Amino acid sequence: DIQLTQSPSFLSASVGDRVTINCRASQGINNYLAWYQQKPGKTPKLLIYGVSTLQSGVPSRFSGSGSGTEFTLTISSLQPEDFATYYCQQLNSYPLTFGQGTKVEIK
Amino acid sequence: EVQLLESGGGLVQPGGSLRLSCAASGFTFKYNAKSWVRQAPGKGLEWVSTISGGGEDIFYADSVKGRFTISRDNSKNTLDLQMNSLRAEDTAIYYCVIFGWGSHRWFDPWGQGTLVTVSS
Numbered sequence: 544d545i546q547l548t549q550s551p552s553f554l555s556a557s558v559g560d561r562v563t564i565n566c567r568a569s570q571g572i573n574n575y576l577a578w579y580q581q582k583p584g585k586t587p588k589l590l591i592y593g594v595s596t597l598q599s600g601v602p603s604r605f606s607g608s609g610s611g612t613e614f615t616l617t618i619s620s621l622q623p624e625d626f627a628t629y630y631c632q633q634l635n636s637y638p639l640t641f642g643q644g645t646k647v648e649i650k
Numbered sequence: 651e652v653q654l655l656e657s658g659g660g661l662v663q664p665g666g667s668l669r670l671s672c673a674a675s676g677f678t679f680k681y682n683a684k685s686w687v688r689q690a691p692g693k694g695l696e697w698v699s700t701i702s703g704g705g706e707d708i709f710y711a712d713s714v715k716g717r718f719t720i721s722r723d724n725s726k727n728t729l730d731l732q733m734n735s736l737r738a739e740d741t742a743i744y745y746c747v748i749f750g751w752g753s754h755r756w757f758d759p760w761g762q763g764t765l766v767t768v769s770s
Contacts, residue, residue, distance in 0.1 A: 575754070575755045577755070577756050577757065579695075579757075581695075586760045586761070586762055586763060587695065587757075587760055588760075589756055589757065589758040589760075592750070592754045592755065592756035592758075593753070593755075593756075596754060598758065630694065630695055632695075634749075634755035634756070634757075635755075637700070637709045638697060638709070638711050638712065639685075639697040639700070640697065641694060641697065642694075643694050644694045644695075
């Protein structure tokens with residue numbers, strides 16, 4: 544099974560900060576890597592797929608990068624509505640797996 | 651508007667059964683692979699099962715293999731999850747999700763989820 548390890552698990556930041564969340568895969572995933580945002584009590588929302596392709600309607604302050612086994616989600620300027628939990632997911636092989644999540648909270 | 655609506659959740663005793671259903675509207679999802687994802691209270695996301703658009707390929711997480719069965723009725727635009735021999739650790743919100751497949755892959759859209767509670 545492919546394990547995804549996100550870091551950090553928790554992040555405290557201020558509005559306007561640049562935020563980076565990392566996702567490491569235990570083996571190569573052919574860039575089948577997606578990122579989701581989940582707010583409390585809400586359904587997960589697709590942000591990015593294929594490592595760096597922004598889902599329609601997602602603000603351009605979100606970006607994804609990486610290759611091989613190391614991937615990054617960046618929020619260039621954190622906005623109040625971005626405080627949430629973020630998950631990476633590999634869709635390369637079964638069992639499909641998610642990272643454990645990174646909670647972004649207000650400093 | 652594309653929408654997925656789950657139903658069938660509720661309280662069930664350990665060892666019991668429950669059948670979840672997901673109804674799609676706003677699009678014909680028979681060509682898409684479909685999945686179930688769950689989230690235990692206060693925990694992260696866990697993939698449960700996937701069925702291909704035609705139903706010929708089915709995959710399960712080890713944690714539910716042999717107990718859960720995924721199926722779809724393309725004529726009704728519905729996806730089901732039959733859950734047997736339920737355990738306390740199956741307590742979670744269950745989401746129906748479309749598995750997008752092309753040069754990239756993704757889970758979108760998601761349903762609003764249905765809560766399954768396994769407790770005596």
